[in-house]
Amino acid sequence: MVISPKVRGFICTTAHPDGCREHVRRQIGYVKQKGAFESPKKVLVVGCSSGFGLATRIAAAFGGGAATLGVMFEKPASEKRTATAGYYNTAAFEAEAAEAGLYAKTINGDAFSPAVKEEAIRLIKEDLGQVDMVVYSLAAPRRTMPDGTVYTSVLKTVGEPFTNKNLDLRTGEITQVTIPPAAPEEVEATVKVMGGEDWMDWMTALSAAGVLAKGAVTVAYSYIGPSLTYPIYYQGSIGMAKNHLFKTSQEITKQFADDGIKAYISVNKALVTQSSAAIPIVPLYISILYKVMKEKGLHEGCIEQMDRLFREKLSGSPVVDEEGRIRLDDYELREDVQAAVMEAWDNISSENIAQYTDLEGYWEDFYRIFGFKFDNVDYTRDIPLV
Numbered sequence: 128m129v130i131s132p133k134v135r136g137f138i139c140t141t142a143h144p145d146g147c148r149e150h151v152r153r154q155i156g157y158v159k160q161k162g163a164f165e166s167p168k169k170v171l172v173v174g175c176s177s178g179f180g181l182a183t184r185i186a187a188a189f190g191g192g193a194a195t196l197g198v199m200f201e202k203p204a205s206e207k208r209t210a211t212a213g214y215y216n217t218a219a220f221e222a223e224a225a226e227a228g229l230y231a232k233t234i235n236g237d238a239f240s241p242a243v244k245e246e247a248i249r250l251i252k253e254d255l256g257q258v259d260m261v262v263y264s265l266a267a268p269r270r271t272m273p274d275g276t277v278y279t280s281v282l283k284t285v286g287e288p289f290t291n292k293n294l295d296l297r298t299g300e301i302t303q304v305t306i307p308p309a310a311p312e313e314v315e316a317t318v319k320v321m322g323g324e325d326w327m328d329w330m331t332a333l334s335a336a337g338v339l340a341k342g343a344v345t346v347a348y349s350y351i352g353p354s355l356t357y358p359i360y361y362q363g364s365i366g367m368a369k370n371h372l373f374k375t376s377q378e379i380t381k382q383f384a385d386d387g388i389k390a391y392i393s394v395n396k397a398l399v400t401q402s403s404a405a406i407p408i409v410p411l412y413i414s415i416l417y418k419v420m421k422e423k424g425l426h427e428g429c430i431e432q433m434d435r436l437f438r439e440k441l442s443g444s445p446v447v448d449e450e451g452r453i454r455l456d457d458y459e460l461r462e463d464v465q466a467a468v469m470e471a472w473d474n475i476s477s478e479n480i481a482q483y484t485d486l487e488g489y490w491e492d493f494y495r496i497f498g499f500k501f502d503n504v505d506y507t508r509d510i511p512l513v
Contacts, residue, residue, distance in 0.1 A: 128512055130209055132499045137296070137404040139212075139497040144510060146498025147215035148222075154182060154430040155223055158190040164438045166191025167260035167344065171247065173198045173238050173329060176213030177496065178400045179348050180264030182429035184220060184231075186437050187260070194230035196250055196258070198238045200267070204512040212497045230254065239270045239325050241332075248336040257340040261333065263326045263347040266402045270320045278319040281364050282406050283309035289358035292472065294411035296404075299486060300477045304407045309364040321368035323347070323375025330379050334386070342387040344441070345379060347372055349392045351456060352412075353465050355472065359408050373452070391445060393453040395432055399492035410489065412468070415475070416459065418485035419467045425458040428492070 133140045170187045174180040175197030187193040201214035217233050224231035232250060236243040251258055269279045284306050293304035309317070318324075326347055333339045349369045352360050360366055372392060379390035397403065397413050404410060420426040427435070432455050440446045440453045448454050458464065471483040480486065494500040 128510055129507060130510055131506065132494055132497060138401060139494070139499075141209045141497065142212035142215055143498035143504070143506065144210070144215045144218075145508065146495070146501050146504045146506075147212055148219040148498075149501045149504050150495055150498060151181070151185070151216055151219040151223060154185045155189050157430050158186050158434050161190065161434060161438070163192065164190050165442055166193060166437050167258075168193050169251075169255045169258045169340070170195045170260040170262065171198075171251070171258045171333075172196070172262045172264060174264035174266060175199050175233065176201055176211075176217050178264070178266065178398075178402070179395060179429050179433060180262070180266075181213075181216055181220070182433035183262050183264060183436075185430060186433040188220075188224055188229050188231065189227065190434060190437055192229070193260075194255060195224070196247060196255065197231070197233040198243060198247060199233055199235055200237055201235060206513055209512060215498060237271065238265055238329075239267070239272075241273060244329060244332045248332065248338055251333075251338040252336070255338075257338050257343075258333070259340040259343045261329065261339075261343065261345040263329065263345065265325070266400070267320060270325070278316040280317040280320040280368070281309050281313045282359070283307055283313060283364045284358050285309060285314060285363055285367060287358075289363075291355075291358075291408055292411060292475070293408050294414060294484075296410055299480060301411070301475060301480060306359050306363070306407055314364050314367050317364040318368045318371045321365060322371030323373075323378075324371075326372065327375050327379060330383065330388075330390075334383060334388075339383075339386065339388060344445075345388065345390045346393050346436075346441075346453070347376065347390070349373065349394050349452075350397065351394050352397060353460065353468070355469065356408060356412055359406060365406075373450075377451075389445075391447070391451070391453050393436055393440070393455055395455045396427060396459045397456075398429060398432075399489055399496070400429075401496060404493060411475075411484070412472075414484035414486050414489040415468050415471045416464075417488045418483065419464055419471070420458065421485060421488070423464065425461070425464065427458065
């Protein structure tokens, strides 16, 4: 089968194995070119197959020489459908790790489930003994509880509706969008899915099983963004979940203080991911931000962010803000960057979108998530799906 991108809404329903392999190799190449750094040596990454989670695993392994155990929820190929991009990414990572002599195993299943936690504990006991770092990078739209209850997250405001400019990714036109407020039960469900409850469950299970090393560090990823996006993100239903995630980091540090375990939130930069592409207003903001940051020589993708996390923020004593958070959004929120973004935001229209945005860069990043748009990949090659 000759695989081409098929975009539906904000996702691509196909993925290219050769392109995903190239995506992984380029990220590995970036880390190796930067040189080795000191890092934890046995790392569990919950949500390891794309975006920040994949980049974390690559940085830890190829920059820090870490053995990595990953957890993902991805689909293999069938006779009629390609595998998901995360499935191909992980296969490529494991192959590269094996060639480099690095331990890398992955559990494919629902990270929220007790069974997957038990499987992770079993593998850690058998292969690693203990882990000295746990990265929680889960980006799931829904969560099924052990009793069968299903919670689904929503992208809504809290309190009042919010109207602002939006980018129609299908047409490239600037429109207006109004995001409705979430009902209390929708906020609760979003916190259940995207908050810190499952992170705490993971840490509790690992600790009880004796597979958490003393002095281990755990990190979960978050986003704050500028005041422009506060109503839909920081102050919206997602923001309520991220606030819960932050409070959970404090609870983890307190609960496991006797073992010297510390939990951190890393506040990362706005990037094109499968998650961010779904949030109204955010794609327009990102496309403007990309142009501004590239012009200033400050742009970073997932791998640059995660490499900097290990190399600059976690090496030695973690570098944190006044609330104890790691800030990888420091370049994004620089005063000069945000001033330029807001000037563009105020002046942008459908007629001058090319002047104020890096829409080409946005789409390149989007397609590359799924293994497309790499100039050295033969997309005419006939690829057997199974």
